[in-house]
Amino acid sequence: MNRSFMKQSFLKYVAVAGLCIVWAVVLSHCGKEKPSVTMLAPNFTLRSLNGEEITLSDFKGKTVLLDFWATWCGPCREAIPHLIQLYNAYKDKGFVVVGMSLDKGDIKNVRHFVTSMDIPYPIVIATDDVARSYAVTGLPTTFFIDKEGQIRQKIVGFNSTIAREMTDRVAELTSEKP
Numbered sequence: 001m002n003r004s005f006m007k008q009s010f011l012k013y014v015a016v017a018g019l020c021i022v023w024a025v026v027l028s029h030c031g032k033e034k035p036s037v038t039m040l041a042p043n044f045t046l047r048s049l050n051g052e053e054i055t056l057s058d059f060k061g062k063t064v065l066l067d068f069w070a071t072w073c074g075p076c077r078e079a080i081p082h083l084i085q086l087y088n089a090y091k092d093k094g095f096v097v098v099g100m101s102l103d104k105g106d107i108k109n110v111r112h113f114v115t116s117m118d119i120p121y122p123i124v125i126a127t128d129d130v131a132r133s134y135a136v137t138g139l140p141t142t143f144f145i146d147k148e149g150q151i152r153q154k155i156v157g158f159n160s161t162i163a164r165e166m167t168d169r170v171a172e173l174t175s176e177k178p
Contacts, residue, residue, distance in 0.1 A: 038150040041066075041143065042133040046124040049111055054098060054124050057149065062094040063173040064145040065166075068126060068136045070102045071113045076140040079158040080117055086170050087121050093174040094147070099123040102131060102139065144169050147178040 045055040056064070067083055069076035087097045101123055103110050114123050134143060137156070144153040153169055155162055
C-alpha cells in the first residue's frame with residue numbers, strides 16, 4: 001500500500017476517534033442543568049385530571065418534585081415508574097410529586113396513559129405560561145423544590161444516572177429541616 005495513503009487513513013482514524021471522545025464527554029453532561037443559585041419557584045394554580053385545584057404554594061413545608069412531561073415523550077415514559085417509586089417511598093416524609101403534562105388537545109390520551117401507568121400522584125395539564133415561567137425547553141424536565149419553595153435543581157432528560165441523582169436529591173431534600 002501507498003505510505004501516504006496509510007498516513008492519511010491513520011490521521012482520519014485519529015480525528016474520528018478524537019471527535020467521538022469529545023462528543024462522549026459533552027453528551028455525558030447533557031440533560032443536567034442546574035440553576036447556579038436557588039430561586040423561588042414560580043407559583044401556579046392548575047386543575048388536576050380529577051378536578052382538584054393544585055396550587056404550588058400550598059405545598060410550602062414539603063419537598064416538591066415537578067415533572068414536566070408528555071405522553072409522546074419516550075424518556076418521560078421511562079422516568080414515570082421511577083417517579084412512582086420515589087413518590088411511594090417518600091410521600092410519608094412530606095414529599096409531593098406533581099406531573100405537569102404538556103400534551104395538547106384532547107386530554108383523553110393523558111387520562112388513559114395515567115390510568116394505564118397507575119400514577120398515584122396528581123397530574124395537571126400545564127399551560128404554556130407555566131412552562132415558560134419554568135423555562136422548560138426539553139422533556140422530561142424535573143424540578144426539585146425545597147420546603148421553603150426554592151428551586152434547588154433542574155434536570156432535563158432521564159437515564160439511569162439521572163434516576164440515581166433524583167433518588168439522592170429527594171433523600172437529601174426530605175431530610176432537611178425547614
